[in-house]
Amino acid sequence: MPRSRNQALGFALALASALALAPMLRAQDSQPRGTQTRESFEELLARVRAQREANQAKLGGDVRDRVARLEPSERLARPGELERALADVVALGGEAVPLLVPYLEPGPNAAEAVVQRARRVADALMRMDTSAALEDLLAALTTWTSEGRINALRVLETTKEPERVRPVVLGAFRGSHGALQSAALRALFTLGAGDDAGFVQEVLLGDDPELTRLSLRALAESRQPGLLDAVERLAGDAKRVAPLVRELADYLEAISGSLREKDVVAFARLATLPELEVERRVLVLDALPRLVDKLFPELKKVLERAGEARDRKVKEGALVARVCLGDKSARKDLLGEYDERIKKNERWAPAWGERAEVLYRIRDFEASAKDFTTAIAVGKNDPTPRPDYYVGAAKCYAMLGRLKDAAEWLERAPITLDELKLLASNPVFAKLREHSKYGAVFGDK
16 A cells, blocks of 8 residues: 555554543543543554554564465475465455555566465455555556566456456556556456457457457356357458467357357358368367257358368368268268278277267267277287277266266276376366266376
């Protein structure tokens, strides 16, 4: 806080305490002469102020001690220790907030430990009512280093006065660039700027791809369908949208219930553009079954056109999308080549494994699991085991809700414990991970 504001607040608190004790003064005044211990109002106020300063000094020591525990250390690297350290800071309560705010600023050329500490103080303040330090936080947006401002912006995202804070954060957004500008934009969306269609469209269709990326993510998080026309314009600019295909897909999926056919078609057309990288075109095709439940005539035309691509991955991706969306004729076209390969050599494990992968993509998990397990059996004597077959079988059974089978295939998989632990974060294994018995397969229970 500014010094004058701190002084005013301290005086107000002291005055309130003194007034609360005023009845004691009157009681003393009513005692018989010679027995009363008189104390002037000024003396009482001085005594209350001194007591408050002593309390503040003690609180300041507690703040310093608990903030120091947030610096990187071997102790904090242990599971749960960082969370406990943050909880200890939060437990200091609202009176500590003005004392904590200065720790958000690591200062220029700060050591990495100090930078990390400042970020963790921000984590703690985001869980606290920072109303008492609002002026300090707003002032920080114009006076602190970039790292300190980013921390202040994170804390301001949780303010109870968004209407008051938003204009100041908007000013910080307009006057910054890079990571600081991105942090300001995130704060603006959290503070409700996403309701301003003009502002969102300005950023969404602006020249900075990173800000456009942030806008799409924010729109996805808030599930706002009101800017679909602007998004359609973005999708029509292949050069600009190319690096943003994943974010665009996530946004459309988030509001899939509000999509119009023309929105889906505009997105699907990206898969037909040869100037887009193959992986991005395939990403578009893979996303389509999450946007709509079935084909409609215009979408089918676009997918047929994508299926004429020279690249095998794009052609196959178009067929997979059609099958997932109910085009039964596309299944035969998709699987024909794989069926022939197995007929020619049933003792070649990769033939079964490749078809299993395609069957998984079209959500035929029963057939996919059967092919994966067949691939494992056929290739049991191969010099190099294929862990992806075991994991593939486990994923199929997890999708089918057969958690015991999924756990058994993961246990048999020729992978390291570290690789197994990484699989725990795969959304496919979410229910397996949470299971009281079978979740132990990941080695973290």
